[in-house]
Amino acid sequence: MRWLLILAARSAWNRRLTLGMTLVAVALSVTLLLGVERVRHEARNSFALSVSGTDLVVGARTSAVQLMLYAVFRLGEASNNIRWQSYQAIAADPAVAWAIPLSLGDSHHGLPVLGTTGAYFEHFRYGDGQPLSFAAGAPFSGLFETVLGAEVADRLGYRLGDRIVISHGMGDTGLAEHDDKPFTVVGILARTGTPVDRTLHVSLEAIEAIHLDWAGGAPLPGLSIPAEYVRKFDLQPKEITAALIGLKSRAAVFRLQRKINNHPGEPLLAVLPGVALDQLWQMVGFAERTLLAVSAMVVAVGLAGLVAVILASLGERRRELAILRSVGARPGELFFLLSAEALFVTLLGALLGVALLALLTTLLAPLVQAHFGLSLSAQWVTSDELQLLAAVVAAGLLASLVPGYSAYRLSLADGLTPRL
Amino acid sequence: MPAALIRIENLRFRWADDADFCLDIPLLEVHAGERVFLHGPSGSGKSTLLGLLGGVLVPERGRLHLLGSELTQLRPAARDRFRADHVGFLFQLFNLIPYLSVVDNVLLSCRFSARRLARATAAGNSPAAEAHRLLTQLDLDASLHGRQVTRLSVGQQQRVAAARALIGQPEIVIADEPTSALDTERQVAFLELLRDECDRSGSTLLFVSHDRRLAAGFDRQLSLATGGGVSAGGSA
Numbered sequence: 194m195r196w197l198l199i200l201a202a203r204s205a206w207n208r209r210l211t212l213g214m215t216l217v218a219v220a221l222s223v224t225l226l227l228g229v230e231r232v233r234h235e236a237r238n239s240f241a242l243s244v245s246g247t248d249l250v251v252g253a254r255t256s257a258v259q260l261m262l263y264a265v266f267r268l269g270e271a272s273n274n275i276r277w278q279s280y281q282a283i284a285a286d287p288a289v290a291w292a293i294p295l296s297l298g299d300s301h302h303g304l305p306v307l308g309t310t311g312a313y314f315e316h317f318r319y320g321d322g323q324p325l326s327f328a329a330g331a332p333f334s335g336l337f338e339t340v341l342g343a344e345v346a347d348r349l350g351y352r353l354g355d356r357i358v359i360s361h362g363m364g365d366t367g368l369a370e371h372d373d374k375p376f377t378v379v380g381i382l383a384r385t386g387t388p389v390d391r392t393l394h395v396s397l398e399a400i401e402a403i404h405l406d407w408a409g410g411a412p413l414p415g416l417s418i419p420a421e422y423v424r425k426f427d428l429q430p431k432e433i434t435a436a437l438i439g440l441k442s443r444a445a446v447f448r449l450q451r452k453i454n455n456h457p458g459e460p461l462l463a464v465l466p467g468v469a470l471d472q473l474w475q476m477v478g479f480a481e482r483t484l485l486a487v488s489a490m491v492v493a494v495g496l497a498g499l500v501a502v503i504l505a506s507l508g509e510r511r512r513e514l515a516i517l518r519s520v521g522a523r524p525g526e527l528f529f530l531l532s533a534e535a536l537f538v539t540l541l542g543a544l545l546g547v548a549l550l551a552l553l554t555t556l557l558a559p560l561v562q563a564h565f566g567l568s569l570s571a572q573w574v575t576s577d578e579l580q581l582l583a584a585v586v587a588a589g590l591l592a593s594l595v596p597g598y599s600a601y602r603l604s605l606a607d608g609l610t611p612r613l
Numbered sequence: 614m615p616a617a618l619i620r621i622e623n624l625r626f627r628w629a630d631d632a633d634f635c636l637d638i639p640l641l642e643v644h645a646g647e648r649v650f651l652h653g654p655s656g657s658g659k660s661t662l663l664g665l666l667g668g669v670l671v672p673e674r675g676r677l678h679l680l681g682s683e684l685t686q687l688r689p690a691a692r693d694r695f696r697a698d699h700v701g702f703l704f705q706l707f708n709l710i711p712y713l714s715v716v717d718n719v720l721l722s723c724r725f726s727a728r729r730l731a732r733a734t735a736a737g738n739s740p741a742a743e744a745h746r747l748l749t750q751l752d753l754d755a756s757l758h759g760r761q762v763t764r765l766s767v768g769q770q771q772r773v774a775a776a777r778a779l780i781g782q783p784e785i786v787i788a789d790e791p792t793s794a795l796d797t798e799r800q801v802a803f804l805e806l807l808r809d810e811c812d813r814s815g816s817t818l819l820f821v822s823h824d825r826r827l828a829a830g831f832d833r834q835l836s837l838a839t840g841g842g843v844s845a846g847g848s849a
Contacts (some may be wrong), residue, residue: 197725200713203712204712206627206712207711264614291674360789497632512707513710513711515710516705516709516710516721517710517721517725518667518669518693518703519667519696520702520703520721520722520724520725520726520777521688521693521694521696521697521698521722521725521726522693522725523693523696524689525690529833548782560657605669608660608664608667608669608670609660609663609664609702609704610660610663610664610704
């Protein structure tokens with residue numbers, strides 16, 4: 194038995210070039226399969242960690258998922274705003290412990306600018322309920338001051354005291370600039386692994402101030418209000434995009450949700466973050482399963498290639514099998530010899546695939562973090578991935594029976610003298 | 614007269630996919646220590662007979678008695694075991710496994726038979742040392758023992774194959790045209806080495822060839838007729 198394994202290994206080594214290529218194919222397919230699973234897992238994780246302790250997210254009436262996407266994950270744009278009066282009415286409800294207004298729509302180098310209040314730094318929670326903390330500086334107090342997320346400061350190389358200009362609207366290029374009213378960086382947040390890292394925070398009044406002399410998404414011609422005069426105007430916001438609500442007691446959540454959804458002044462929507470996330474997963478679940486199925490097919494293709502290569506080699510190895518027969522090998526032992534080779538390559542491919550994934554996640558983690566806000570952990574394998582690996586090996590075991598059986602049949606037909 | 618080492622009686626074999634051919638052997642006996650030359654032109658069923666003696670083929674009817682065992686009564690696994698323990702095979706060409714060393718090729722016989730491993734090391738040698746001894750005995754220079762088998766000449770390869778057939782002193786050595794790829798001079802030398810080694814290890818030699826000129830030096834000559842019969846070819 195042990196000798197047969199050695200024999201299988203030496204034989205495989207003898208054909209290392211062709212087997213090596215199939216090994217690479219199997220390894221890459223395993224990397225793809227595990228990679229898809231890893232990204233899926235991390236995406237869910239990072240979404241789930243993005244908001245914590247918030248009982249209700251309130252916005253203009255739209256779908257629950259869309260509200261979550263733009264209010265919490267800063268993905269996409271709001272279709273409608275809500276009136277400041279409505280927000281104030283909700284915030285004044287006796288059941289509400291705290292409320293954070295969110296005003297979105299402007300950007301800086303493609304990163305979202307969020308208008309909010311000091312309540313954001315006080316009450317916002319992420320992960321397991323961790324509060325935001327400052328890596329440097331403090332919350333904004335003046336009008337043209339901004340607090341940066343960790344990723345913003347890292348990627349753009351900003352430090353405290355730097356002056357930055359905000360663009361009107363979302364996007365990367367071709368946007369009108371609010372260049373008459375630059376902001377000073379007064380605080381940089383510690384990294385959270387959530388969309389907060391990619392956000393620039395300013396006060397609601399600042400959002401109002403930079404749009405004073407604007408109408409319809411462009412500066413009004415002939416009207417320019419210098420930064421030093423804006424304080425003379427009423428900077429009370431008229432609209433905000435959404436609000437995060439924390440309750441004194443969670444028991445009141447459904448009552449308040451119903452109350453907000455039936456708000457008399459304008460159509461509003463209040464969602465429970467957890468419920469909205471579940472809806473989101475139901476929506477993307479189909480895409481996830483499709484992606485996983487495609488990568489499973491790629492693994493199947495890899496294994497089919499492996500079987501094809503071993504079967505092709507069997508033709509040249511008929512003499513070898515006859516020699517082994519003549520010294521006493523049983524057909525079952527030849528079955529084992531050929532199966533072991535296929536299984537050996539599958540196992541090695543799975544290992545190599547895992548190593549490759551670890552390497553890729555380590556190398557690509559900063560890039561993925563910067564572009565998608567996903568923190569890929571460079572761990573070896575999770576238990577879910579282990580199950581996938583086990584499935585791959587099981588498929589490899591099944592596939593290995595094909596060359597094994599062929600060798601078995603061949604050795605019975607050929608006997609000691611292959612009829613070539 | 615002692616009991617025959619190989620005794621074939623009323624044997625009949627037909628391939629499932631070849632209705633014309635039929636191997637029919639009324640009686641064939643080989644005694645212990647004999648060196649028998651079996652002449653068979655191509656198409657006479659040499660390979661079939663080897664398959665039967667090796668226990669990888671089963672006759673339609675008849676008896677196949679080797680070393681006191683009735684092969685036809687054994688189960689397939691037991692026949693494989695029997696072949697590993699008692700029969701050394703030597704083929705025409707490409708006798709060696711290309712990715713194994715010379716010594717590992719020789720030791721292949723011992724890997725599948727504990728009995729032959731035990732006999733190869735009975736004198737106190739390690740298996741590898743016994744392989745080296747046999748190879749040297751068969752006139753393969755020690756400098757060649759470490760060489761890749763694919764880089765040996767055909768004659769050298771056949772001597773390695775002979776060492777594999779002989780190691781662990783199997784009772785029967787069956788050689789199937791092992792000299793056909795050699796030139797005449799080397800054929801004679803190889804045959805002499807093979808016969809001497811068989812004598813030394815006490816193995817009975819059944820040498821199968823289409824070339825009658827090689828029959829000199831054998832105790833007995835038998836003939837397989839085209840179509841599958843066997844007859845005494847007179848002693849040499």
